[in-house]
Amino acid sequence: MTRLVKTVTEMEGRFEEKWVLVEDDGLVSWEAEAALRHVGHPTPRLTGPQRVSGAARYTVDVALPGMLHAAVLRSPVAHGRVTALQVAAAEAIAGVRAVLTPASELGFQQRSGPLHDEPLYAGAPLAVVAADTLAAAREACRALAPSIEPLPFTVDIETAWQEQRFDGDLHEEARGDVEAALAAAAVRVELVVSTPGQLQTPIEPHAAVAWWKPDELVCFIATQGMFDARAELAKRFDLPPERVRVITEYVGGGFGGKQNAGFEALIAAELSRRTGRPVRLVLDRHGEQLDGGCRPATRQTVRLGATADGMLTAIDAEALVEFGMSGWRAVTTPALTLYRCADVRGIEANLRLELRRGNAFRAPAVMEGITALEQAIDELAIETGLDPLELRRRNFADRDQSADLPYTSNSLLWCYDRAAELAGWPDRDRWREPQADGLLRGMGCAAQIWWGGGGPPSHASCRLGGDGVAQVVVGVQDIGTGTLTAARMVAAEELGLPLDRVTVRGGDTAPAIYGPVAGGSQTTPSVMPAVRGAAAAVRRKLLALAGDVFEAEPDDLVVDDGRIRSRDGGLDEPYTAVTAKLGQASIDGSGNRGPNPDGYRANTFGCQIARVAVDPGTGSVRVEGIWAAHDIGRVINPLGASSQVEGGILQGMAYALSEQRVIDRTTGVPVNATMDDYKVPTMMDTPPIVVAFAPLPDTLLNTVGAKGLGEPPIIPTAAAIANAFRHATGRRAAALPLTRARVLEAIA
Amino acid sequence: MLVPERGGAVVPVTVVLCVNGERHEFEIDPLERLADVLRDRIGLVGTKVGCGEGACGACAVLLDGRAVASCLLAVGSAAGHRIETIEGLSRDGLTPLQEAFIAADALQCGFCTPGQIVAATGLLRAEPAPTRAAVRQAMSGNICRCGCYPKIEQAILSCSGGDG
Numbered sequence: 001m002t003r004l005v006k007t008v009t010e011m012e013g014r015f016e017e018k019w020v021l022v023e024d025d026g027l028v029s030w031e032a033e034a035a036l037r038h039v040g041h042p043t044p045r046l047t048g049p050q051r052v053s054g055a056a057r058y059t060v061d062v063a064l065p066g067m068l069h070a071a072v073l074r075s076p077v078a079h080g081r082v083t084a085l086q087v088a089a090a091e092a093i094a095g096v097r098a099v100l101t102p103a104s105e106l107g108f109q110q111r112s113g114p115l116h117d118e119p120l121y122a123g124a125p126l127a128v129v130a131a132d133t134l135a136a137a138r139e140a141c142r143a144l145a146p147s148i149e150p151l152p153f154t155v156d157i158e159t160a161w162q163e164q165r166f167d168g169d170l171h172e173e174a175r176g177d178v179e180a181a182l183a184a185a186a187v188r189v190e191l192v193v194s195t196p197g198q199l200q201t202p203i204e205p206h207a208a209v210a211w212w213k214p215d216e217l218v219c220f221i222a223t224q225g226m227f228d229a230r231a232e233l234a235k236r237f238d239l240p241p242e243r244v245r246v247i248t249e250y251v252g253g254g255f256g257g258k259q260n261a262g263f264e265a266l267i268a269a270e271l272s273r274r275t276g277r278p279v280r281l282v283l284d285r286h287g288e289q290l291d292g293g294c295r296p297a298t299r300q301t302v303r304l305g306a307t308a309d310g311m312l313t314a315i316d317a318e319a320l321v322e323f324g325m326s327g328w329r330a331v332t333t334p335a336l337t338l339y340r341c342a343d344v345r346g347i348e349a350n351l352r353l354e355l356r357r358g359n360a361f362r363a364p365a366v367m368e369g370i371t372a373l374e375q376a377i378d379e380l381a382i383e384t385g386l387d388p389l390e391l392r393r394r395n396f397a398d399r400d401q402s403a404d405l406p407y408t409s410n411s412l413l414w415c416y417d418r419a420a421e422l423a424g425w426p427d428r429d430r431w432r433e434p435q436a437d438g439l440l441r442g443m444g445c446a447a448q449i450w451w452g453g454g455g456p457p458s459h460a461s462c463r464l465g466g467d468g469v470a471q472v473v474v475g476v477q478d479i480g481t482g483t484l485t486a487a488r489m490v491a492a493e494e495l496g497l498p499l500d501r502v503t504v505r506g507g508d509t510a511p512a513i514y515g516p517v518a519g520g521s522q523t524t525p526s527v528m529p530a531v532r533g534a535a536a537a538v539r540r541k542l543l544a545l546a547g548d549v550f551e552a553e554p555d556d557l558v559v560d561d562g563r564i565r566s567r568d569g570g571l572d573e574p575y576t577a578v579t580a581k582l583g584q585a586s587i588d589g590s591g592n593r594g595p596n597p598d599g600y601r602a603n604t605f606g607c608q609i610a611r612v613a614v615d616p617g618t619g620s621v622r623v624e625g626i627w628a629a630h631d632i633g634r635v636i637n638p639l640g641a642s643s644q645v646e647g648g649i650l651q652g653m654a655y656a657l658s659e660q661r662v663i664d665r666t667t668g669v670p671v672n673a674t675m676d677d678y679k680v681p682t683m684m685d686t687p688p689i690v691v692a693f694a695p696l697p698d699t700l701l702n703t704v705g706a707k708g709l710g711e712p713p714i715i716p717t718a719a720a721i722a723n724a725f726r727h728a729t730g731r732r733a734a735a736l737p738l739t740r741a742r743v744l745e746a747i748a
Numbered sequence: 749m750l751v752p753e754r755g756g757a758v759v760p761v762t763v764v765l766c767v768n769g770e771r772h773e774f775e776i777d778p779l780e781r782l783a784d785v786l787r788d789r790i791g792l793v794g795t796k797v798g799c800g801e802g803a804c805g806a807c808a809v810l811l812d813g814r815a816v817a818s819c820l821l822a823v824g825s826a827a828g829h830r831i832e833t834i835e836g837l838s839r840d841g842l843t844p845l846q847e848a849f850i851a852a853d854a855l856q857c858g859f860c861t862p863g864q865i866v867a868a869t870g871l872l873r874a875e876p877a878p879t880r881a882a883v884r885q886a887m888s889g890n891i892c893r894c895g896c897y898p899k900i901e902q903a904i905l906s907c908s909g910g911d912g
Contacts, residue, residue: 048850049842051858052865054794054834061793203798203806203893204859224797252796252859285799480857481892639853647856647895675803675891682888686897 007595009443009455012364012520013330022594025533026402027643029699030634032264037561038489038499040129042639045249045485046504047478056250059207059222063277067209068097070271071137072287075119076470078153078354078668082117082146088335090140093159097275098125099140100267107273108236114263118151120668121356121642123290125263130271148305153354153668157299157322159164159543160351163366167352171329173336173402176343183303183316189379193372194735195718197322197661198295198654198672200361201680204252205288208261210268212277217244217266221265224254225517229261230509236266237273242512248477249507255651256360256519269702270306288307289673294661296358297322298331298368303374305343310384310391312341319348321365324358330365334373334401337603338449340397354668363711366450371655371736374446375720378726380476388445388723389416389425389607396627400601408597408701410633412447412605418692419445423627430616431611432727439613441746443626444723446608446716452632452708453602453701458593459513462491462534464542465642466582468575470495470502472534474514474527477507481710482640485524487531489636490704494535495542495563496559497575521604521708524636526593529702533591541587547579573668602701604712606630608649610720616747619740623653625686628711632693633698634705645713646693652717654681657737688734763827767792768836771860778824783807785823786833793864794834796816796885798891805890806861808870809833815870817889834862837869852903864890868904879911 002023009016012192030036052055082102102107102117114126127144154160164422180186202222209220218240223229234241241406251258261269265280269278283292293374299322317335319550324331332346345583356365361656382387393416397550399406420426428443435441461473474490479485484504492502539559546564550573556566565572580585596602614620626649633642651659658679662672672678696706718736725743726732733746760775765785772790781800785838786809787790795818798806802820809818810832825838837843844870848854855861871886872880878886883904 044850044853047858048855051855051861052849053838053842053863054792055838056858057793058796058859060786060796061791063788063791070751168786199791201890201893202859203804203859204796204857205798250859252798253857255893285801385768482856512889525871527783589765642855643853643894643896643899650895650897651893674801675799676801681886681895681897682891683897684888686884686895689898695908700905 005595006132007456010451011522013451014112015715021592022185023380024593025536025591027532027536027703029703030697032697036437036493038493038636039636041639043485044497045482045640046488047484048234051106051644056285058192058204058250059209059220059251059358060204062209062280062284064209064211067278067280068130068132068271068275069134069137070128070130070279070281071134071141071142072125072413073146074287074290075116075122075124075126076407077119077148077150078122078155079151080119081151081713084147085127086143086145089143090129090689093136093140093143093668095136096129096140098271100128100270101664107270108243108266110236113392114267118401121354123287123356128267129525130275134677148272155353155355155663155668156665157320157351157583158547160353161320165352167323167350169716171348172345174345177615178314178316178343178345182303182316185275185313186308187383188304189382189383190301190303190645191376191378191379192734193300193375195298195368195371196655196737197297198361198659199291199661199678200255200257200293201678202253202255202257204291205259205283206262206264207282207283208265209278210265210281211273212269212272217269218247218597219265219269220247221261222251222258223248223257223260223262224479224519225260226507226509227475229265229515231259233265233269235343246509247507251477251479254479255362256364258506259360259519261547274571276529279687285675287672289678290670291356293361294356295358295361295364296324296610300331300372302335302372304376304380306380306384310386310394312378313338313343315341315344319347319369320349320690321348321352322359323355324350324365325336325360328365331369333366334369334449336402337400338373338447339395340401347460355663358491362451363715367715370448370653370715371718374716375722375732378444378723389420392416392447403601405599407599408453408600408602408631409696409698410605411696412692413604415607415629415631418629419607419609420628422690422692425609439615440728441611441613442724442728443609443611444720444727446719446723448520448606449713450604450711450715451602452521452604452712454522454523454593455594458515458526458530460527460530460534460591461513462589464536464538464579464587466579468501468579470497470538472502472504472531473513474506474531475513476518476523476527479517479518479559480521483527485640486524486528486636490528490531493536494532495539501562520711521710524706524708525702528636528704528706529593530591532703534589537591538587539588542578549581564573600700602630602707604630604707605710606716608716608720610712610724612721612724614725614743619743621657621725621743623739625688626717627690628713631694632709632712633701633707635693636706640689641693641709644709645687649689649717650681650686652714653721655736656718659738676743763823765826765831767831768833768839771908776823777796779822781819782823783818786818792833792835796859798860805867806860806863807864808866808890810870811832813870813873815867834866837865845872848903848906852899852906854896854899855902858898860892862888864892864900872907880905
């Protein structure tokens, strides 16, 4: 039965009540002990051969007949007024087809920009050129030779705070009376922590190829959300959505920074509209590092109150955020939710600076918050003389502290125990003994909370042809998370087919089968139930047809390993015994993600332990091991999931040790907006990583029992490393990353 | 081959490249980047440009068997050398190393993967049984932002005769 139901949906902690279309699929979640043939077994990814052979086509590889190339002129100053652009000189260059400046009348609507005559950050786009060759477009950008009158700027958090340069209102969320609770606390700690600006740095930069055809706008976009991109293009250019097609077959990493259509697709579409030619716009690396986005820097103060035996009685978290996302406040969310505590307050101020505004970067805001909160909890453990994990166990929150609702599942205590067991945590103090190599060693831990329950709407279709091969279509692109592989596994499971007889297509809005943006760890728990539903619909129809063919009761038949069998064992025929009779027809099914259960919160949890070695002579910090235990419900593909965890940990490790957008305060310009100077980790930096998943599916949440995994692994790593540094050296650095200078200062 | 003076109009010269065993002749500015020539003129887009500054390794190709950053190499200086790209390495089907990458899940988004395969191929040709330390050293010029390093290391070592 098809229904419209009102349900609460969530994306990165933003809750919304909305109507969604639901077709009841009659499925119940696979139980923990269900014997599954594909789901839960390590499976290599679907598109592996294309990706290892160079055959995969990314947006930057799209070349169309007559295609023009676009280049962007960017502001060299943090704040200024463009008084002149030499447009005629640029247009005079051979091969130049279009020059867009802030004065250009554009075919789409945008509140500010996209081209600026008063740039508000270094790297802001001033003008764009499309030309026959990229070289000509770049030469024309140089020829524009902007005259810029410099204007005052503020690029540091302290000055912005003193000047009260708020972006939006102060955000406060509180329960109880935190000041009274702090005053009455037997034990108090206060910690001030600064966290760095971190750049997503996808290896494929932001890119789009747009082709404005007479009857359709076709855009190839390196985006995490092709349907969001389609909606944005349709809205801005005032086109019906069905006349916009977004194709995103492969994406070279996103990490949160590639949402919607973005500047690139809007501008490429506009240039194509003007010139009648396909247009490719790919950010160069400098442009990507200046304007691709960032996790904003923060300065946070955490005050904790507790009883002498470590029961938290007060949590007070304040965060100053260096120009984060508009209207998005979640740095203090962990303080409000991770531990059981009656008197809690979180205050956040988003400060307006002449910097590129922050955008989503894997676990936006929550990672920053955990990095401060979990260091403060570590200080409380030291103050109370308790084992840091024991302190966390004592303050375990078995229900959502803000909403006062139970969780659909919560295996955080299991994660504490498992991470401790894997890391050899009980013996951690032995690492502090004098070491033969003169290094200082220590171990630290940190916990993690994130949403990641997903929800509707999300749809899938499944078609079984005469050859007995099923084709699944989903409305999402695979940005490297293994989504399409997981979809193949789920469909094969439900259809009783071998993996090689299920294909999965995504990355194209043309089939008009909707899927959500790949963000917030929502893809797996949103899309996989829809895939299962679509496959189940096909399975039921197939068995009904098999009942006709074999003169059997469909309820007595099952599918397994590409065969149709009767429960009593009397019938055992290949799929094709039925499907071959279909001729050109096919068996079709559709599925959708059902509503989330009322009265619950769905969250992911985890714990990581890090061991570090600090060289007191040079100040270098090496991570020697990370042990990670996460609760993400059912793990669809343990192989892909372990890859996700390793990747998240390495980005989190770099946040603690090396990655930082460095701004020259005298010019307001980022000085390390290159891959040479912005230090992402290499293989040489990679420590041994051990990964474990809680063995408990979330059967309340959805029909596959899975929660999401994109964000969880990055969240606790930096705090665990900072706590390990504290254990090793007895000192805590006031700011991350732990550069050599900071380390030497901290241990001096 | 004559190299024109910079600053004035570019004078194209004839450059002959040997790519994946095939001869390609261009009238071209010899200072064009090899990566662009491979991608835009020959259509070998498996070679990716990640940074254009020699820092990420996505554009790695083999030049006489050695991995080099094709974004830093002027096409004129590649003339007369044997160039192999990811397409050349994959011409006769997937190599054991590529199969090992798939089996180990040594890729996520896959954008850096051609460069990783090329660099690892160069390493294994020069040193068929590298130690774990040698693998880490040799591969440290290839950035994988998805963080597949543990599995890339595992995939390469599984193709190595060494004991790690």
